Amino acid sequence: MSQPVRAVPSPEALPSKAVTADLTTLLGQLSRLGLDFAAESLPALLTRAVKEDLGPPTLLEHLLRGELERREERRVRTSLRLSGLPSGQTLANFDFAFQPAVERSKLEALATGVWLREKQGLLILGPPGVGKTHLAVALGVKAVECGFSVVVYCLNKMLHAMRKDAEVPPTRLRGKKYMKAALVIIDEVGFEMFTRQEANLFFRLVSYRYQRGSLCITSNKAIQDWPEMLAGDEVITAAILDRLLHSCHVLNIRGRSYRLRDLEDSLKGRS
Numbered sequence: 177m178s179q180p181v182r183a184v185p186s187p188e189a190l191p192s193k194a195v196t197a198d199l200t201t202l203l204g205q206l207s208r209l210g211l212d213f214a215a216e217s218l219p220a221l222l223t224r225a226v227k228e229d230l231g232p233p234t235l236l237e238h239l240l241r242g243e244l245e246r247r248e249e250r251r252v253r254t255s256l257r258l259s260g261l262p263s264g265q266t267l268a269n270f271d272f273a274f275q276p277a278v279e280r281s282k283l284e285a286l287a288t289g290v291w292l293r294e295k296q297g298l299l300i301l302g303p304p305g306v307g308k309t310h311l312a313v314a315l316g317v318k319a320v321e322c323g324f325s326v327v328v329y330c331l332n333k334m335l336h337a338m339r340k341d342a343e344v345p346p347t348r349l350r351g352k353k354y355m356k357a358a359l360v361i362i363d364e365v366g367f368e369m370f371t372r373q374e375a376n377l378f379f380r381l382v383s384y385r386y387q388r389g390s391l392c393i394t395s396n397k398a399i400q401d402w403p404e405m406l407a408g409d410e411v412i413t414a415a416i417l418d419r420l421l422h423s424c425h426v427l428n429i430r431g432r433s434y435r436l437r438d439l440e441d442s443l444k445g446r447s
């Protein structure tokens with residue numbers, strides 16, 4: 177049986193105490209509810225509402241929108257701090273003209289976060305200075321803004337953490353942030369060789385995260401050089417690559433080093 181629609185009482189019908197709510201009480205209630213921005217901005221907003229003749233729904237909408245925006249800013253700030261992502265490397269300050277091997281449209285598609293929802297991987301390959309770390313960080317920031325949990329490690333730190341957790345049972349391992357974050361970025365893969373134990377730990381990570389969460393790996397080593405990098409273990413390398421490359425975006429950046437651009441330009445000028 178449908179419920180009868182209850183009529184909204186007109187302001188006249190409300191007890192006068194409710195209509196002329198005391199501002200101090202109201203601010204106290206907003207604060208107790210944790211609506212700090214609303215509490216801070218209500219007095220100014222009430223003045224504005226009188227000046228601009230804003231109705232109660234508009235007033236409330238301004239109040240709540242401001243509160244939500246403030247909360248979102250706080251969430252992004254906290255998540256960025258926890259992720260370990262450095263600041264200053266964004267898609268906005270990536271010079272696409274300098275690096276034509278990087279397609280802007282591809283990066284913009286990745287920035288939407290769809291690949292993270294699909295738990296796909298991302299491999300960024302290329303020689304030194306071409307912007308691998310910059311792009312991984314920039315996409316990490318975008319992922320945080322889209323609401324995903326992100327954590328970034330350089331390989332050394334990742335291996336250190338995994339070695340420390342080598343004996344941790346699987347049930348507890350699931351709680352580690354490199355296992356449970358929606359996006360784990362591993363930077364600088366290829367600078368050092370893995371030991372056999374490290375190759376096995378890396379396999380454990382890739383295997384656990386396969387289809388559970390996204391991995392973004394940057395490397396200066398081409399795929400064919402991975403067996404040598406992974407302690408010469410062809411079997412474990414094949415198992416790792418099979419999982420990594422299944423449903424994975426690959427950015428192969430063949431281009432100039434951004435670090436050396438000034439040097440190259442000055443050498444060109446001299447010749």
Ligand SMILES: Nc1ncnc2c1ncn2[C@@H]1O[C@H](COP(=O)(O)OP(=O)(O)OP(=O)(O)O)[C@@H](O)[C@H]1O
Pocket residue numbers: 265269270271272274275302303304305306307308309310311364394396434435
């Ligand atoms: N196309 C670009 N536009 C703007 N800045 C760039 C670009 N490419 C690289 N940079 C900057 O150049 C520096 C080196 O780039 P980055 O660290 O991303 O290189 P990399 O490919 O990770 O190198 P490595 O293999 O040595 O780690 C960084 O400060 C980065 O912000």
Ligand SMILES: [Mg+2]
Pocket residue numbers: 308309310363364394
């Ligand atoms: Mg780098």
